[in-house]
Structures are given as structure tokens and as C-alpha cells.
Amino acid sequence: MKKTAIAFISCIILASCVSKKKYLALEQEKGEVVNELTKTKVEKEDLEAKFAKIEARVEDYNTKINSLVEDNDGLKLENDSKMSISADGTIASNITKLQMRETLAKADPYKVSQAKTLKDSMNIAVEYSLNRVIDTSTLNEDEDIAVDIDDTVVMISISDKMLFRSGSYRLSSKANGILQKLADVINSEPSIDVMVEGHTDSRTISNARVSDNWDLSVLRATSVIRKLQKDFGVSPEKLIASGRSSYQPLTENETKEGRSRNRRTRIILLPNIDKFFALMASTD
Numbered sequence: 001m002k003k004t005a006i007a008f009i010s011c012i013i014l015a016s017c018v019s020k021k022k023y024l025a026l027e028q029e030k031g032e033v034v035n036e037l038t039k040t041k042v043e044k045e046d047l048e049a050k051f052a053k054i055e056a057r058v059e060d061y062n063t064k065i066n067s068l069v070e071d072n073d074g075l076k077l078e079n080d081s082k083m084s085i086s087a088d089g090t091i092a093s094n095i096t097k098l099q100m101r102e103t104l105a106k107a108d109p110y111k112v113s114q115a116k117t118l119k120d121s122m123n124i125a126v127e128y129s130l131n132r133v134i135d136t137s138t139l140n141e142d143e144d145i146a147v148d149i150d151d152t153v154v155m156i157s158i159s160d161k162m163l164f165r166s167g168s169y170r171l172s173s174k175a176n177g178i179l180q181k182l183a184d185v186i187n188s189e190p191s192i193d194v195m196v197e198g199h200t201d202s203r204t205i206s207n208a209r210v211s212d213n214w215d216l217s218v219l220r221a222t223s224v225i226r227k228l229q230k231d232f233g234v235s236p237e238k239l240i241a242s243g244r245s246s247y248q249p250l251t252e253n254e255t256k257e258g259r260s261r262n263r264r265t266r267i268i269l270l271p272n273i274d275k276f277f278a279l280m281a282s283t284d
Helices: 002-081 094-104 109-114 118-134 175-188 213-230 256-262 273-282
Strands: 083-085 091-093 145-150 153-159 193-199 239-243 264-270
Touching: 094 118, 109 118, 118 145, 175 213, 175 264, 193 213, 213 239, 213 264
Parallel strands: 193 239
Antiparallel strands: 083 091, 145 153, 153 264, 193 264
């Protein structure tokens, strides 16, 4: 009996010892796992911190790149917009000069070769652009229209037979075509102002509706202006009416041909030259 009790107690003690070993082993294993988790967590936090720094640097670089692009665009725009004065006193921006050179490449080579100054070149370029936009190719040979340039002021001279009946200030139906084309140019660019001048020959006119040549020249100018405003949508704020009577003839009034040349309506376009070339470029 005594031996049996001793054996039982020994088994209990032995089992206790085995369980304690397993416990200690598990505790050690748990500690190792906790250490690994802690190490992994630290490494993760370290990686997150490094990634955040990289993201911040990338964002900073992108900001600097965008800033440099904006600065470059700004510098280019500023450079393009810079005004310079040529030897002949003509003022033009760099972008205007570039657009003018592109236009001159399409103009009459002989005319271009005769240009001595920047002003000459600019006048040729403006004249080419206006002739292309207005396009007189569909007009009859006996119908007069001429485009002249003086310091980039565009003067379009139209014979009275294209616009009016003889001795009248009422517009004829064939005036619509040329006035429509002019209105298209005027309406396309807000910076253009328009002066319409009436001119007569020297023969005196007087009837129930027209007092004299002064009266006729002004009435013809206002007829054109009303047409541009009412039928073709030109803003009245851009329009100026004036009459010159017979006091600015192109030639002598002694012949029929001379008087015919002097009877005309002159339409003067006063453009901002930078915007004018931008407008002409946009129509290509």
C-alpha cells in the first residue's frame, strides 16, 4: 500500500514537472512571437514614415516642376508680348512680328522685296490679310474697290457705283455683298473701330432731299453705317460717320473718269495691330 502511494505521488510530481516545462516553452515561444510582432510593427511604422517622406518629396518636386512650367510659360508669354521700337519708329510685339512674317511668306514676293522698313512690311501684311478676307475676285472688272494701308490704318475705298444709285444716298442691292464681308471682319475683332467717309465729285447737287455735296456725302456715310448696324449686326459704338463733300478728290474733276474715281465711300478700319494679326491668323 505504501509503495502504491509513493508511486502515485511520483506520477503527480512527474506530470507537474512536464507541464511546467511545456508552460515555460510556450511562454518563451509567446515572447518570441511578441518580439517578432513588435519588430514587424516597428518596421511597418518605419516604412510608412519613409513612404510618407517619399510622397512629400514627390509632391514637392511636382510643385516645383509645375512652378517652373508656369514660370516658363509666363516668361514665354512675357517675351512674346514685349514691345520693341524699330529704327523707323514702328512699335510692335514679338508675336506680332512672328505673325507678320508668316503672313508675308504668303504675300506677293515682289511687294515684300520692296519693303524697306518694318512699317512697310507691316503695311504689306495688313493689305494682304484684308484682301484675302474681303476677296474681290467675284466682283466685276468695272466695279472699284481698293485697299490701302497707312501706318497700319486700313482704308478701303469703294466706288459709288458699287453702293449707290447715281446722285442718291440710298444703298443699292449689290452693296450687300461687300458690306457683309466688311461686317464679318469688323465683328470678328472687338478692338476694331470703323469710320465711314462719304466723298463726292465737284458737281453741285441740290434737290428736295439733298441740300448740297456736304449733305450727300454725310447721308451716304450714315446709310452705310445703318446698314452695317441693322442688317449685319455691327455694334454702333464702333461706328463713326463723316462726310468730306468734294474737298478730298483722288484726281481732277474735269473728266467723266476723274469724277467717277472721286465719287467714293472710304471705310477706315482702326485696329489694334496685335489683335488684328491674331484675327487674321485664326481665319487660315
